[in-house]
Amino acid sequence: MIDALRVALQKEQIKLNFPELSKEIHTLTRLEPSACKVACPAGVDVKAYVGLIIARRFDEALEVVKQTNPLPGICGRVCTHPCESECNRRKVDEPVAICALKRFIADWELKNGTKKSRPVERTKKERVAIVGSGPAGLTCANDLIRKGYGVTIFEALPIPGGMLTAGIPPFRLPREIIQTEIEAITDLGVELLTNTRVGEDIGLEELLEKNYQAVFMAIGAHKGLKLGIPGEGEYQGILDAVDFLRRVSTGDKTRPGRRAIIIGGGNSAIDASRTALRLGCEEITIVYRRSRKEMPAASAEIEEAEKEGVKLRYLTAPGRVLGKNGKVVGMECIKMRLGEPDSSGRRRPIPLEGSEFTIEADVIIPAISQKPDISFLPKKFEFRISKWDTFEVDPVTFATNIPGFFAGGDAVTGPSTVIDAIAHGHFAARSIDRYISHKDLKKGIDPAPKLSEWGFKLEIEGEKPIERNPIPRLPLEQRLHGFEEVDLCFTEEMAVAEAKRCLRCGPCIECRECVPGCSKRLVMLHFPDEYDQDLEKIPEFILRVPVDPKKLPWDERSKKVLLSWIDEEEKKRELSLTLEPIVCYVDRDLCRGCGDCVKICEYNAVELKPCGDGTFVSEIDQALCKGCDTCLAACPSGAIKAKHFTSQRIEKLIDSCLSKNERKNESKK
Amino acid sequence: MNQRSDFQPKIIAFACHWCGIGRNEINPVEEFPKFKLIKLLCTGRISSALLLKTFEKGADGVVVFGCPEGKCHYNFGNKNAIKECKLSQSMLDLLGMNGKRLRSEFDFFDQDGGLDEIMDEFVQNVKELGPNPLRID
Numbered sequence: 001m002i003d004a005l006r007v008a009l010q011k012e013q014i015k016l017n018f019p020e021l022s023k024e025i026h027t028l029t030r031l032e033p034s035a036c037k038v039a040c041p042a043g044v045d046v047k048a049y050v051g052l053i054i055a056r057r058f059d060e061a062l063e064v065v066k067q068t069n070p071l072p073g074i075c076g077r078v079c080t081h082p083c084e085s086e087c088n089r090r091k092v093d094e095p096v097a098i099c100a101l102k103r104f105i106a107d108w109e110l111k112n113g114t115k116k117s118r119p120v121e122r123t124k125k126e127r128v129a130i131v132g133s134g135p136a137g138l139t140c141a142n143d144l145i146r147k148g149y150g151v152t153i154f155e156a157l158p159i160p161g162g163m164l165t166a167g168i169p170p171f172r173l174p175r176e177i178i179q180t181e182i183e184a185i186t187d188l189g190v191e192l193l194t195n196t197r198v199g200e201d202i203g204l205e206e207l208l209e210k211n212y213q214a215v216f217m218a219i220g221a222h223k224g225l226k227l228g229i230p231g232e233g234e235y236q237g238i239l240d241a242v243d244f245l246r247r248v249s250t251g252d253k254t255r256p257g258r259r260a261i262i263i264g265g266g267n268s269a270i271d272a273s274r275t276a277l278r279l280g281c282e283e284i285t286i287v288y289r290r291s292r293k294e295m296p297a298a299s300a301e302i303e304e305a306e307k308e309g310v311k312l313r314y315l316t317a318p319g320r321v322l323g324k325n326g327k328v329v330g331m332e333c334i335k336m337r338l339g340e341p342d343s344s345g346r347r348r349p350i351p352l353e354g355s356e357f358t359i360e361a362d363v364i365i366p367a368i369s370q371k372p373d374i375s376f377l378p379k380k381f382e383f384r385i386s387k388w389d390t391f392e393v394d395p396v397t398f399a400t401n402i403p404g405f406f407a408g409g410d411a412v413t414g415p416s417t418v419i420d421a422i423a424h425g426h427f428a429a430r431s432i433d434r435y436i437s438h439k440d441l442k443k444g445i446d447p448a449p450k451l452s453e454w455g456f457k458l459e460i461e462g463e464k465p466i467e468r469n470p471i472p473r474l475p476l477e478q479r480l481h482g483f484e485e486v487d488l489c490f491t492e493e494m495a496v497a498e499a500k501r502c503l504r505c506g507p508c509i510e511c512r513e514c515v516p517g518c519s520k521r522l523v524m525l526h527f528p529d530e531y532d533q534d535l536e537k538i539p540e541f542i543l544r545v546p547v548d549p550k551k552l553p554w555d556e557r558s559k560k561v562l563l564s565w566i567d568e569e570e571k572k573r574e575l576s577l578t579l580e581p582i583v584c585y586v587d588r589d590l591c592r593g594c595g596d597c598v599k600i601c602e603y604n605a606v607e608l609k610p611c612g613d614g615t616f617v618s619e620i621d622q623a624l625c626k627g628c629d630t631c632l633a634a635c636p637s638g639a640i641k642a643k644h645f646t647s648q649r650i651e652k653l654i655d656s657c658l659s660k661n662e663r664k665n666e667s668k669k
Numbered sequence: 670m671n672q673r674s675d676f677q678p679k680i681i682a683f684a685c686h687w688c689g690i691g692r693n694e695i696n697p698v699e700e701f702p703k704f705k706l707i708k709l710l711c712t713g714r715i716s717s718a719l720l721l722k723t724f725e726k727g728a729d730g731v732v733v734f735g736c737p738e739g740k741c742h743y744n745f746g747n748k749n750a751i752k753e754c755k756l757s758q759s760m761l762d763l764l765g766m767n768g769k770r771l772r773s774e775f776d777f778f779d780q781d782g783g784l785d786e787i788m789d790e791f792v793q794n795v796k797e798l799g800p801n802p803l804r805i806d
Contacts, residue, residue, distance in 0.1 A: 600745065
């Protein structure tokens with residue numbers, strides 16, 4: 001009987017769209033993502049934008065990148081591309097040149113006129129201070145300003161960009177690119193104060209007095225480590241790589257010396273060597289204590305440096321600085337051999353006794369590693385600092401031990417990559433947002449996704465090898481006169497051809513056709529962050545392509561998808577929105593038994609029931625309730641609630657109405 | 670006065686699902702050129718708390734469209750709504766925000782005037798009253 005009534009009720013129920021309340025929403029990218037997306041620390045939808053490049057929808061492709069990575073042009077040049085190391089294409093031939101493709105779409109936008117970003121409406125009165133304008137700081141600022149906060153970035157150097165400008169030479173990362181991408185963020189309304197060193201020009205405690213509710217410290221790691229060899233502090237002519245690169249980027253283009261020795265095997269050592277070459281140094285030797293295989297620098301960079309004329313000496317360690325009249329004249333080195341692997345997995349170098357030899361030089365540039373400069377921290381803040389001078393933070397929330405202070409980027413990890421810093425910026429922004437709105441910082445955050453076994457099998461056998469498009473480079477003879485960019489951009493044809501090498505692995509091919517196509521909004525590519533906390537976990541339903549996508553021809557792949565889906569029991573179902581009927585229910589803890597609802601309801605759906613101790617509690621008969629919600633409005637203690645039409649939901653609707661209004665007015669102007 | 674002339678009031682309308690202002694069945698919010706319409710099952714859902722909350726969030730004017738008395742789909746929802754609207758209007762007056770910012774139209778379908786006419790008049794009224802003093806800019 002009640003079931004029959006229920007059906008009748010459901011028929012009378014109106015059909016409304018509750019995207020944030022329906023538990024049957026499927027976020028495609030969250031489930032079974034492709035290997036490249038999981039490999040990316042920032043979680044960029046690699047497969048989605050590669051697919052959009054194939055379809056020549058370059059502006060949309062860039063939009064996809066910008067959702068998770070606000071610095072596509074920078075990352076397209078200097079990213080260490082962990083995505084390429086996981087690419088399944090490497091099992092066939094070579095990985096897809098993902099990084100170069102990202103650069104192509106970033107440059108394509110530059111060539112075709114950048115869309116100027118409009119200021120974002122400030123909806124929240126709280127302000128956030130960000131110390132440092134490197135990739136972590138910029139990403140965090142970008143996320144927070146879009147959430148409606150006021151954001152100020154404090155930068156110590158005269159030029160913004162942090163390590164991007166101070167540590168990466170212009171022939172790898174042209175200054176215009178950094179400038180355009182930073183402008184895109186400042187145009188949103190971020191205040192950027194250069195030449196403002198926190199700790200000197202403005203104290204850290206002053207920030208809190210100046211009404212900043214949270215501080216994000218993304219100070220980077222700019223202090224070079226000492227070599228710790230005899231003679232290091234005695235002679236002139238020892239210049240740390242980071243100091244050297246920063247000096248050159250801020251305008252000092254003098255030659256450091258005729259012959260230079262660079263110590264270290266990381267990217268900054270290679271950058272320093274190639275910069276010194278462009279400043280006119282004649283003999284440049286890189287000294288590295290392990291072999292070529294163990295060098296952390298990108299192999300393409302090492303090759304280019306060698307082509308340009310840098311000498312590399314492997315298995316060589318610095319022993320002693322040699323000097324005369326207070327100046328460096330050379331360095332005594334010692335040969336090494338490789339022993340057992342150490343804790344980092346690389347083979348430990350062991351000195352060969354009696355193999356000492358001398359390299360002559362006027363300048364020695366150590367590029368061994370860097371650590372954050374934390375001298376700006378006032379004593380009264382007792383931050384937890386590791387022995388490498390980095391901030392110790394919570395690995396999920398990036399909060400320091402002092403509430404309101406967050407840290408990320410190289411300041412936490414020690415010298416690391418741009419993409420890691422971008423990821424930290426995102427996580428910190430999410431935590432700061434939650435901290436300011438007094439929410440639980442950790443709730444509902446999944447630990448980093450792991451690459452799991454897919455439900456479907458990727459067939460690599462039979463896939464024809466297609467040669468990877470080599471990245472075009474500036475000819476050698478044009479390079480050394482100035483700081484012109486060496487790596488060049490793909491042409492449109494090359495980019496599309498390269499993107500077509502993508503195997504489209506993973507069950508969802510991320511064609512993004514389903515989102516606008518699904519009229520009932522059952523499919524979302526990204527689950528909106530603000531609902532994360534209100535909802536339990538999204539059901540693990542997996543949308544699948546009806547046929548193996550690899551068996552479909554190209555254009556079919558992006559059209560014929562997502563028509564059916566299979567749930568965990570492998571039962572085929574049609575996508576449909578089934579909502580519970582809109583009825584009211586009583587929160588027994590809040591009801592005080594006044595009986596107002598009984599008087600108001602004309603369907604006799606509400607009854608007062610005795611509790612046993614003389615008090616009453618009202619109860620709603622769900623079969624009789626029509627869901628008009630009048631009792632909800634009349635209830636003086638707020639005990640009655642309606643399914644779907646909760647107060648939070650209506651408030652969210654009001655919020656969305658008010659903010660949309662603003663955007664429309666802006667576009668009219 | 671310069672600021673006043675390009676002031677576009679943000680107006681939110683609440684309407685019941687049955688009175689037929691909103692045409693689209695799926696969307697919970699509909700955009701009209703001059704205002705945004707939030708649809709509820711019945712105007713009975715509207716409490717003074719909800720109306721005041723809308724003003725607190727920064728709306729410059731609020732309109733409630735409901736069915737004429739005796740024609741409510743649920744028979745009694747609009748009675749409650751009329752009561753709540755009157756209460757909120759006096760509360761707005763008390764707060765110094767002018768009760769005219771809230772308008773309730775319960776005999777809308779018995780009148781000859783169209784939706785546009787009513788809204789034009791209301792927008793004009795709100796423009797004279799100026800922006801909502803509670804809005805954060």
